[in-house]
Structure formats: C-alpha cells, structure tokens
Amino acid sequence: xxxxxxxxxxxxxxxxxxxxxxxxxxxxxxxxxxxxxxxxxxxxxxxxxxxxxxxxxxxxxxxxxxxxxxxxxxxxxxxxxxxxxxxxxxxxxxxxxxxxxxxxxxxxxxxxxxxxxxxxxxxxxxxxxxxxxxxxxxxxxxxxxxxxxxxxxxxxxxxxxxxxxxxxxxxxxxxxxxxxxxxxxxxxxxxxxxxxxxxxxxxxxxxxxxxxxxxxxxxxxxxxxxxxxxxxxxxxxxxxxxxxxxxxxxxxxxxxxxxxxxxxxxxxxxxxxxxxxxxxx
Amino acid sequence: xxxxxxxxxxxxxxxxxxxxxxxxxxxxxxxxxxxxxxxxxxxxxxxxxxxxxxxxxxxxxxxxxxxxxxxxxxxxxxxxxxxxxxxxxxxxxxxxxxxxxxxxxxxxxxxxxxxxxxxxxxxxxxxxxxxxxxxxxxxxxxxxxxxxxxxxxxxxxxxxxxxxxxxxxxxxxxxxxxxxxxxxxxxxxxxxxxxxxxxxxxxxxxxxxxxxxxxxxxxxxxxxxxxxxxxxxxxxxxxxxxxxxxxxxxxxxxxxxxxxxxxxxxxxxxxxxxxxxxxxxxxxxxxxxxxxxxxxxxxxxxxxxxxxxxxxxxxxxxxxxxxxxxxxxxxxxxxxxxxxxxxxxxxxxxxxxxxxxxxxxxxxxxxxxxxxxxxxxxxxxxxxxxxxxxxxxxxxxxxxxxxxxxxxxxxxxxxxxxxxxxx
Numbered sequence: 001x002x003x004x005x006x007x008x009x010x011x012x013x014x015x016x017x018x019x020x021x022x023x024x025x026x027x028x029x030x031x032x033x034x035x036x037x038x039x040x041x042x043x044x045x046x047x048x049x050x051x052x053x054x055x056x057x058x059x060x061x062x063x064x065x066x067x068x069x070x071x072x073x074x075x076x077x078x079x080x081x082x083x084x085x086x087x088x089x090x091x092x093x094x095x096x097x098x099x100x101x102x103x104x105x106x107x108x109x110x111x112x113x114x115x116x117x118x119x120x121x122x123x124x125x126x127x128x129x130x131x132x133x134x135x136x137x138x139x140x141x142x143x144x145x146x147x148x149x150x151x152x153x154x155x156x157x158x159x160x161x162x163x164x165x166x167x168x169x170x171x172x173x174x175x176x177x178x179x180x181x182x183x184x185x186x187x188x189x190x191x192x193x194x195x196x197x198x199x200x201x202x203x204x205x206x207x208x209x210x211x212x213x214x215x216x217x218x219x220x221x222x223x224x225x226x227x228x229x230x231x232x233x234x235x236x237x238x239x240x241x242x243x244x245x246x247x248x249x250x251x252x253x254x255x256x257x258x259x260x261x262x263x264x265x266x267x268x269x270x271x272x273x274x275x276x277x278x279x280x281x
Numbered sequence: 282x283x284x285x286x287x288x289x290x291x292x293x294x295x296x297x298x299x300x301x302x303x304x305x306x307x308x309x310x311x312x313x314x315x316x317x318x319x320x321x322x323x324x325x326x327x328x329x330x331x332x333x334x335x336x337x338x339x340x341x342x343x344x345x346x347x348x349x350x351x352x353x354x355x356x357x358x359x360x361x362x363x364x365x366x367x368x369x370x371x372x373x374x375x376x377x378x379x380x381x382x383x384x385x386x387x388x389x390x391x392x393x394x395x396x397x398x399x400x401x402x403x404x405x406x407x408x409x410x411x412x413x414x415x416x417x418x419x420x421x422x423x424x425x426x427x428x429x430x431x432x433x434x435x436x437x438x439x440x441x442x443x444x445x446x447x448x449x450x451x452x453x454x455x456x457x458x459x460x461x462x463x464x465x466x467x468x469x470x471x472x473x474x475x476x477x478x479x480x481x482x483x484x485x486x487x488x489x490x491x492x493x494x495x496x497x498x499x500x501x502x503x504x505x506x507x508x509x510x511x512x513x514x515x516x517x518x519x520x521x522x523x524x525x526x527x528x529x530x531x532x533x534x535x536x537x538x539x540x541x542x543x544x545x546x547x548x549x550x551x552x553x554x555x556x557x558x559x560x561x562x563x564x565x566x567x568x569x570x571x572x573x574x575x576x577x578x579x580x581x582x583x584x585x586x587x588x589x590x591x592x593x594x595x596x597x598x599x600x601x602x603x604x605x606x607x608x609x610x611x612x613x614x615x616x617x618x619x620x621x622x623x624x625x626x627x628x629x630x631x632x633x634x635x636x637x638x639x640x641x642x643x644x645x646x647x648x649x650x651x652x653x654x655x656x657x658x659x660x661x662x663x664x665x666x667x668x669x670x671x672x673x674x675x676x677x678x679x680x681x682x683x684x685x686x687x688x689x690x691x692x693x694x695x696x697x698x699x700x701x702x703x704x
Contacts, residue, residue: 163311213334
C-alpha cells in the first residue's frame with residue numbers, strides 16, 4: 001500500500017484538513033498510510049501528497065458533529081491531532097457510524113480531551129487578555145498574550161463583538177489580530193515589546209483586586225487551580241499575590257483584636273470630601 | 282479624597298457579597314451599536330483572588346455610609362470604618378475603564394442606605410442608565426435593590442440591569458428582627474414578589490405571539506432583568522440550623538423564581554457587636570450548603586431528605602465531613618446498588634460521585650453496549666466513591682453496603698483536610 005503525506009496550512013485550518021481528509025477517504029487510504037506533517041517536522045522519506053491519491057469511491061457521509069469537533073481539535077498543538085481526527089473519520093466511514101457517541105472509546109475520548117483543552121484555553125484567553133491603552137490615542141488598545149494553543153482566529157470574533165467601539169489588537173508569538181472598528185485583520189506573530197508596557201489604570205485595578213479579597217477566607221490552592229500560574233505573566237494584579245497571601249493572617253488577627261472595643265454609636269462627623277451632597281442629611 | 286482611596290474603601294465594603302455571577306443575560310453585543318460590551322450566556326471569571334473566589338464584576342458600593350444598624354454588617358452606622366462615596370460619574374467611568382481593558386464582565390453595584398431608600402436607589406439606577414444610554418454599554422449589570430424603594434424605581438432598575446437582587450439577609454424572621462432591626466421581612470418579600478411579577482409579565486409581553494396580537498407595528502417592550510433575581514443569606518450569624526436555611530431557600534426558589542440563593546458565611550468584621558458569635562462558621566459549612574442547594578435544584582432531592590429532622594434521626598445540620606449526597610446514600614443503603622446499565626436517570630442521579638454530566642454520558646454510552654469499570658474510569662468518575670453504590674457487568678459491591686458506618690469511615694476524607702478548610 002502506498003504511503004502519503006499531508007500538510008495542513010495553516011495548521012489549525014478546518015477547511016484544509018477537510019479537503020485532505022476527503023481526498024484520503026475517497027482514495028481509501030488507511031490511517032496508518034498517511035504521514036500528517038506538523039510545522040517544521042517533515043517526513044524522512046519522500047512520499048506523494050495525499051491530494052494526488054486516486055479516488056476510488058464517493059466521499060463517505062461523515063456527521064457534521066465530527067467537523068465541529070475537528071475545528072476545535074485542530075487548534076491543539078498536539079502533533080498527533082490530525083492523524084487522530086482522520087482515524088476517527090476513517091472508522092466512521094468504514095461502518096462505525098455512531099462512533100462519536102461512544103465516549104468511552106479511546107480515540108473519541110482522546111479527541112474530546114484535546115477539544116476540552118482547546119476550549120479551556122479559549123475560555124482563559126477571553127478571561128486573561130489585558131488591554132493596555134495606546135498612549136496619545138483615544139480608545140485604542142493593545143494586548144500581548146501567549147495562548148497555549150493556536151486559538152487566535154477562533155477567539156478574535158469574540159473580542160470584536162465585545163469591543164466593537166474600540167480599536168484594538170491582540171499580539172501573540174505566532175499570530176496577531178487587529179480590529180479597526182469594522183473588520184478583523186490577521187497577521188504574523190509579534191514580540192512582547194510591540195505592546196505598551198504599562199497602563200495608568202492598572203494601579204486602580206490592583207487597588208480593586210487587593211481590596212475585594214477577603215483575607216479571612218484565604219484559599220490559594222483554589223485560586224491556582226482556576227488561574228494557572230502560566231497565565232500570571234499577563235495579569236497586572238498577580239504581582240500583589242505574595243504580599244496579599246503573606247499578610248492575610250496578620251490582617252485577620254488585627255481585625256479580631258479590634259472586636260473587643262465597644263463600637264461608637266454614631267458615625268463621627270460629616271463627609272468632608274468631594275461628594276455630591278452630604279449623604280447623612 | 283483620591284479615587285484610589287475611595288475604590289479601596291468601597292471595594293473592601295463590597296466583598297461580603299458572595300455573588301459573582303455574570304451569566305444568564307442572553308446574547309447581546311456591541312457590533313451594531315458601536316458601543317462596548319457583550320454577554321454571551323456564560324459568564325467569564327477574569328481573575329481569582331487568593332481566597333479562591335472569582336473576579337468577574339466590578340463589585341463596589343456606591344457609598345458605605347449607611348443609616349441602618351444591621352449588626353452583622355461592616356457598614357452599619359455604628360461601625361467605625363472609613364467612609365467614602367463615589368459620584369455617579371466616577372462609578373460609570375471606573376466601570377468603563379476596567380471593562381475596556383478586559384478586567385471585568387460588568388458592574389455589581391450595591392450601596393449603603395443614605396437619606397432613604399428612594400434617594401439611594403435613584404443614584405444607583407442613574408449609574409446603570411448612564412452606562413446603557415450614554416455609553417451604549419452592553420456588558421453585565423447587577424443592581425442590589427433596596428426593598429423600600431418605590432415601584433417606579435424598581436421598574437427602571439430592571440430596565441437597565443441584567444440582574445436584580447434583594448437580600449433576604451437571614452434565614453428566619455426572628456434572626457432578622459434581632460440582627461437587622463430596621464429591615465422588615467414583609468417588605469423584602471413584597472419587593473421580591475414585585476420583581477418576579479415584572480420579570481414574568483415582561484417575558485410574556487415579549488413572546489412573539491403577544492407582540493403579533495397587539496396593535497400593529499408595536500415593538501417588543503424592552504427586557505426586564507433578563508438574568509432574573511437572586512438573593513443572599515448570611516450563614517452562622519444567628520443560630521438558624523441548616524434545615525431551616527434550606528427550607529427558606531426552597532421557599533425562595535418556589536415563591537419568587539430565584540435564579541440563585543447565595544450563602545455567605547459570616548465573616549469576622551471590624552468592631553463587631555456582642556450579639557454576634559465570636560467565631561466565624563467553618564467555610565466548609567457554606568460549601569455543604571451550596572452542595573445541598575444543588576441537590577434541591579438539579580437532583581430532585583427534598584429538604585427533608587437532605588437534612589432529616591429529629592424524628593428522622595437528624596440534628597438539623599449537614600454533615601461537615603461528607604457531602605450531603607453521600608450522606609443520603611449512607612442513610613439509605615437499601616436503595617443501592619444501582620445498576621448502571623438499566624437504572625432510570627433519577628436513580629443514577631442519586632449515586633454518590635456521579636454528577637449530572639456523567640449521568641447523561643452514561644445514558645448516552647449505554648445505548649452502545651454495557652458499561653464496565655474501566656469505562657467509568659475513562660469518564661473520570663471518582664471510582665472509590667462510586668463503586669460501593671453501583672453494579673456493572675464486571676462489578677458488584679457485595680457486602681460493602683451492609684455496614685454503612687464502616688463504609689462511611691472509608692469514604693470520609695481524612696480529618697486533616699477538614700482542618701485546612703476550618704482555618
């Protein structure tokens with residue numbers, strides 16, 4: 001049996017994978033005879049491209065759910081992802097029509113695991129991107145971010161829907177995207193220095209973060225679980241963490257010691273700051 | 282006073298509000314309006330503080346001046362804490378500035394009562410109005426509603442906010458009388474009832490049929506609090522037991538269509554009153570109440586099943602060492618083992634260690650063949666907890682269910698872990 005190689009460009013493209021997989025299925029090429037190339041690595045032995053394989057049958061019906069799954073899985077950096085997806089498509093085409101419902105099958109399980117990791121990374125990117133205002137411009141923002149997977153294209157529309165009225169760009173090591181108020185434009189990767197190094201509002205944000213935290217409920221294990229340390233470098237508020245955790249016990253003790261004091265009956269004095277009106281009037 | 286100082290004071294004062302939910306507002310974005318903001322069903326946690334809690338909303342008080350004297354509250358009039366007050370514009374700008382940098386999903390605005398309920402509520406509604414109308418802000422807004430405010434303000438509040446909440450504060454009326462003498466249960470319940478009615482009327486009026494039958498060209502009325510209403514109960518400040526807490530929750534879900542009841546473990550505050558307990562309740566108690574609340578809402582348990590009364594051999598409190606679902610199973614060994622290949626969904630939901638998701642997965646995959654232990658392992662079900670209660674083609678718990686006390690000792694986490702929580 002002839003072996004083939006397949007190359008998906010860009011590596012997260014569902015359309016490109018779909019074309020390749022379709023050619024493979026039509027030509028009846030078994031999964032073990034395809035070498036899916038990923039990024040820099042390439043086959044040791046030259047082999048014909050999968051698109052050159054001769055079709056021997058109509059494209060078999062593959063459920064839409066597989067393409068939905070594939071669109072997510074392809075964003076994963078696992079070099080085996082394309083082969084895994086093809087193996088699933090092949091097994092469905094060869095008669096296991098309800099394979100995707102067999103969530104305990106090792107291939108299906110693995111695909112869902114990869115999809116889950118991509119889903120999680122997508123969610124974390126929506127959460128942890130931090131825009132910094134471009135100095136001297138109004139409502140223009142840039143963020144530097146390092147997602148675990150190749151998800152920039154997948155996440156960008158979310159930021160467009162949310163920040164339609166601003167101009168913004170998100171820069172990552174292997175891809176960037178910009179929004180001019182009307183359309184998304186994708187481009188190559190960038191450097192951290194290409195984003196502003198600070199933002200005047202970050203100080204206020206840190207103030208908020210430090211004060212909304214309740215030292216009486218310290219639980220850093222839970223925090224790390226939800227906010228993995230790999231994302232911390234993007235978050236201005238995390239610089240405060242060592243200090244907040246270290247002093248939590250002290251703050252609670254200080255508060256408890258004050259309990260013994262008899263509370264004053266009324267608030268002392270009137271407001272003297274720049275409030276609109278005296279609130280106690 | 283500097284903005285930064287105000288923020289420090291008014292965020293600090295807001296941290297006893299447990300809710301960080303920013304979900305349920307439906308789909309909305311700013312592509313057409315050219316403003317900013319979106320809500321897409323699921324909320325996003327933009328950060329986590331070292332207490333393990335999510336930071337999703339800018340949670341602030343408009344002011345922590347307050348004419349009330351609720352003893353559990355850090356902002357009560359007799360408390361000697363620094364006071365501050367945001368102007369409406371400051372609260373609006375802070376929300377926008379944080380939102381544009383992707384720090385938050387929106388605003389959760391609460392306030393101490395200044396002058397009177399209406400005056401305070403009007404300022405809060407004005408913040409929401411400016412965000413929506415002047416800045417085309419489509420992010421999430423949660424307004425903590427003041428029960429004494431007039432119906433007109435309540436109507437406006439729901440027009441701009443996604444979620445409204447009115448705190449029940451304490452599980453019993455007696456507790457409220459003792460600890461929050463100025464707050465009245467009938468007024469709180471009346472306001473909750475009013476919000477419910479408005480939400481339901483709005484839902485009906487927005488149904489396509491209702492709009493079509495109305496006068497021609499009539500547009501759908503604007504949405505009213507699309508993310509519903511919620512409430513918060515303080516746990517451990519009075520002597521209400523878990524059974525009365527959960528009964529109150531059950532009533533709140535039933536009578537007012539609450540989306541959520543939040544439990545806020547009473548936390549030590551400065552200048553605490555002598556009426557309060559000396560020690561905070563263990564955080565684990567709050568955690569168990571949330572688990573029990575989940576069983577009420579998604580697993581079809583009744584309050585009496587979760588916390589049996591004295592006649593049923595219960596103390597009125599949830600076990601701290603094991604979760605309420607496991608506790609029920611150990612009290613009812615005769616209901617097990619459940620056969621995973623044949624049992625109906627409602628029985629699968631009663632198996633300790635199986636959540637709604639895994640139950641649905643089991644039902645889906647058993648159409649394609651019988652399940653084995655290694656299939657359960659692949660679903661990442663906690664086998665140690667599940668296996669004593671289930672039967673599979675290659676597994677039967679045999680006599681393990683004969684002695685629930687022994688089984689309990691095997692399944693309860695080691696005490697050391699409980700100490701961590703109690704800290």
